[in-house]
Amino acid sequence: MAVSRRDFLKSTAAATAAASIGVNLLPGMSNQVFADSMQWHKSVCRYCGVGCGVMIGEKNGNIVSVKGDSENTINKGHLCVKAFYLHKAVHAQTRLHHAMIKKDGEFKKVSVEEALEFTAKKFNEIRKKHGGNALAFYGSGQAETEETYMANKLFKGCIGTNNVEGNPRLCMASAVGGYLTSLGADEPAGTYEDIEQTEMFLLIGSNTAEAHPIIFERIMSHKNKNPNVKIVIIDPRKTPTDQVADLHLFPKPGFDLPIFNAIAHVLIKEGYADKDFVEKHAFIKDNKGNAVTFEDYKTFLEDYTPDKAAKISGTPANDIIKAARMFGKSKTAMSMWTMGLNQRQRGVWANNLVTNLHLLTGKIGVPGSDSFSLTGQPNACGGVREGGGLCHLLPGHHLVAKEPHRKLAAKIWDVPYENIQPKPGKHTVAMFSALNEGQIKGIYIMCTNPAQSLPNASKYWKGLNDQFVVVAESFFPTMTTKYADVVLPAAFWTEKEGVYGCTERRSQYMPKVKDAQGDAQWDAYLLRDLGKKMGFEKEFTKYETAQDMWDEYRLFTKGTDMDLTGATYDRLKNLRGLTWPIPDENHPGTYKRYTKNDPVFDNLPAEKRAGRRMYFYGPAASEGKASIWMRPHEEPAEPTDAEFSYAMTTGRILEHWHTLTMTGTSPELVRAAPKPYAEINPADARKLGVANRDMVELESRRGKMTFEARVIDRPAPGTVFVPWHWEEKPINVLCNDAFDPGSKEPEYKVAAIKVRKA
Ligand SMILES: Nc1nc2c(c(=O)[nH]1)N[C@H]1C(S)=C(S)[C@@H](COP(=O)(O)OP(=O)(O)OC[C@H]3O[C@@H](n4cnc5c(=O)[nH]c(N)nc54)[C@H](O)[C@@H]3O)O[C@H]1N2
Ligand SMILES: Nc1nc2c(c(=O)[nH]1)N[C@H]1C(S)=C(S)[C@@H](COP(=O)(O)OP(=O)(O)OC[C@H]3O[C@@H](n4cnc5c(=O)[nH]c(N)nc54)[C@H](O)[C@@H]3O)O[C@H]1N2
Ligand code: SF4
Ligand SMILES: [Mo]
Numbered sequence: 001m002a003v004s005r006r007d008f009l010k011s012t013a014a015a016t017a018a019a020s021i022g023v024n025l026l027p028g029m030s031n032q033v034f035a036d037s038m039q040w041h042k043s044v045c046r047y048c049g050v051g052c053g054v055m056i057g058e059k060n061g062n063i064v065s066v067k068g069d070s071e072n073t074i075n076k077g078h079l080c081v082k083a084f085y086l087h088k089a090v091h092a093q094t095r096l097h098h099a100m101i102k103k104d105g106e107f108k109k110v111s112v113e114e115a116l117e118f119t120a121k122k123f124n125e126i127r128k129k130h131g132g133n134a135l136a137f138y139g140s141g142q143a144e145t146e147e148t149y150m151a152n153k154l155f156k157g158c159i160g161t162n163n164v165e166g167n168p169r170l171c172m173a174s175a176v177g178g179y180l181t182s183l184g185a186d187e188p189a190g191t192y193e194d195i196e197q198t199e200m201f202l203l204i205g206s207n208t209a210e211a212h213p214i215i216f217e218r219i220m221s222h223k224n225k226n227p228n229v230k231i232v233i234i235d236p237r238k239t240p241t242d243q244v245a246d247l248h249l250f251p252k253p254g255f256d257l258p259i260f261n262a263i264a265h266v267l268i269k270e271g272y273a274d275k276d277f278v279e280k281h282a283f284i285k286d287n288k289g290n291a292v293t294f295e296d297y298k299t300f301l302e303d304y305t306p307d308k309a310a311k312i313s314g315t316p317a318n319d320i321i322k323a324a325r326m327f328g329k330s331k332t333a334m335s336m337w338t339m340g341l342n343q344r345q346r347g348v349w350a351n352n353l354v355t356n357l358h359l360l361t362g363k364i365g366v367p368g369s370d371s372f373s374l375t376g377q378p379n380a381c382g383g384v385r386e387g388g389g390l391c392h393l394l395p396g397h398h399l400v401a402k403e404p405h406r407k408l409a410a411k412i413w414d415v416p417y418e419n420i421q422p423k424p425g426k427h428t429v430a431m432f433s434a435l436n437e438g439q440i441k442g443i444y445i446m447c448t449n450p451a452q453s454l455p456n457a458s459k460y461w462k463g464l465n466d467q468f469v470v471v472a473e474s475f476f477p478t479m480t481t482k483y484a485d486v487v488l489p490a491a492f493w494t495e496k497e498g499v500y501g502c503t504e505r506r507s508q509y510m511p512k513v514k515d516a517q518g519d520a521q522w523d524a525y526l527l528r529d530l531g532k533k534m535g536f537e538k539e540f541t542k543y544e545t546a547q548d549m550w551d552e553y554r555l556f557t558k559g560t561d562m563d564l565t566g567a568t569y570d571r572l573k574n575l576r577g578l579t580w581p582i583p584d585e586n587h588p589g590t591y592k593r594y595t596k597n598d599p600v601f602d603n604l605p606a607e608k609r610a611g612r613r614m615y616f617y618g619p620a621a622s623e624g625k626a627s628i629w630m631r632p633h634e635e636p637a638e639p640t641d642a643e644f645s646y647a648m649t650t651g652r653i654l655e656h657w658h659t660l661t662m663t664g665t666s667p668e669l670v671r672a673a674p675k676p677y678a679e680i681n682p683a684d685a686r687k688l689g690v691a692n693r694d695m696v697e698l699e700s701r702r703g704k705m706t707f708e709a710r711v712i713d714r715p716a717p718g719t720v721f722v723p724w725h726w727e728e729k730p731i732n733v734l735c736n737d738a739f740d741p742g743s744k745e746p747e748y749k750v751a752a753i754k755v756r757k758a
Contacts, residue, residue: 043513
């Protein structure tokens, strides 16, 4: 068989190996060499929201290697350590190869067909007896857009329930709420391109070095080349991100809101506000949303002097002033934040207060300036925020509450209009509470492990235990599969094609490069076939390929602020992604929204744009204006007190991903971070009489657990940090499930605890 030149070029590994021993391979020279050679396939990293491009090294249907894609603009060939070991997860012993149904407390192996039929029967029984709202879907920011799309159609369009949620509620909901209320539409105005053009970074509640390593690398290399670039961190904990910091503000967990107001106070007082920009581009709003004057805002901020903010937050006033001056003096500034800001009872307010600083100084809509939320999961933006995988949304930034949006969905999905409920379904915490209380009687869980990841976790095990639970998983066992009545084996990354959309509004295509293992099937097909078996044959027969789903999904986005019309599979297969809006197939994608060269902005009537450099055209903005919000200080739901005197915060470490089902399969990563621990400041350790590696007992109002103490100058005194990755110490049992009244995102970042030597 002749080998085409393309195949020849693709077999880089063989070519390189041959070159190194001086053999000059020519097309057709040796079939054997090609049969054994590795093929590289362009794809996207499975892990975080940075969205790095990877090359998957595949040999005879096995994934043998992963390397960075040097042509990808995000990471230019670089990868972080988790990604390098992704191939081990693909071939892990713990991969789930077959379906199972629990009978008399024991899992019995069955065919996928039988498992789906059983599920369809049970779901239909529940639906008939208790109505569609007794069913629910709980998905993931790690699922592909096509997968979430199928779930949305099945549950919202066919079954007729808006009980469709996903783990981005635990993660990005406050950022969504922040963008909607501040800028009028979800997702950032800028892209990663701003990193290399900025004079200042404000990193808030983001351990960028460990959680978004490639972004951190870009920040670091920009700073190395431009030592005058300033980096300010606001975080109750020192992290490896501090390597590059000029200044670090340490608020008590949950007490940083006044710092942002105090920064605004200083910016105005010292003449850094851009009043002209504010006048043309923003409303100033009181906490209820009424428009007020700039003078009112100034008066409000009088109450937030650096001294007062210092008293509340525990951060020295001088540091707050220094941070404000750096922000004011820099011609451009980029704020980046993650869970330290979002996972809070006032996560939306916190987001508003950060974006305020940009609106107040006009540091937005120009290269190097943006209020830029970092996304956690690889497709939280693409699949769930854009794809509409939450209980109030429909695909393409549409809302269940809006009649024209429901009509559009009914038309595209070819389902009766009345099927789509106008009332939002239950948000995540409410969904799992309803499972506890028996209002929800059947749930389909896909690509997430809520038994471990929910806050106050043990409270929600009851509902998982009592109700009919279906879990689609690629690995087994997990904490959630324990509670499953049916387990469906899901094809994993590399075994399915689809699209991931990352932080910077970029949609990227991932190819299928090998067959799924055992009986495993693509999640989107499992959902489609479940739909057919539930009686929605007509509604689901048309989806034969991933492209069928993607093409239909794009119809939802046509003419919206997140237009994906130009993002065809054909283009995505060849390009390293496209950033929306992309209104047609010749459009190159949009770097900055709301300003010149954004196609939506450029198409506005001239009178709207007149005299303005930005127009906030999002559906939640009026008159094209953004909003500066007067948000007061509010304490976290559970401040420390005399009895529970330490603030516990939880988060991540470099080597591991969430519940360890994937990174736990790589001996290299496990060796680097083998077991659970709690970080305690040396001053606290002395007080408690605890030495490094002693066992300590942590007790919150919800439970207690012992951990090995890591005595280290990372958390500020009074704060204890616990990484939440390990199933054997499910720290989430201790976390608070209080949530933001606006975004419904839980306050993982603050719980009051007692600490004692065990
Ligand atoms: N290695 C690795 N990377 C990941 C992930 C992973 O599991 N492992 N997960 C991905 C996902 S889904 C997400 S959401 C992101 C999360 O990324 P990050 O949010 O950066 O990570 P976390 O460790 O959860 O929390 C970040 C910081 O918030 C700080 N913090 C706590 N309370 C407060 C507060 O009150 N105010 C302020 N200002 N800061 C506070 C903590 O001290 C911590 O350093 O990471 C993504 N990347
Ligand atoms: N204490 C504490 N808890 C937290 C947080 C915190 O900061 N502190 N952060 C919260 C945040 S930000 C997030 S995003 C959540 C994440 O919480 P989870 O989503 O529950 O955590 P993961 O371990 O990522 O779960 C993904 C699951 O999907 C499975 N899987 C992988 N690939 C596939 C696939 O292709 N198909 C299917 N069907 N399954 C697959 C994996 O094996 C794994 O079990 O946790 C939240 N929980
Ligand atoms: S930074 Fe995120 S996307 Fe990039 S290689 Fe690491 S885990 Fe993957
Ligand atoms: Mo997340």
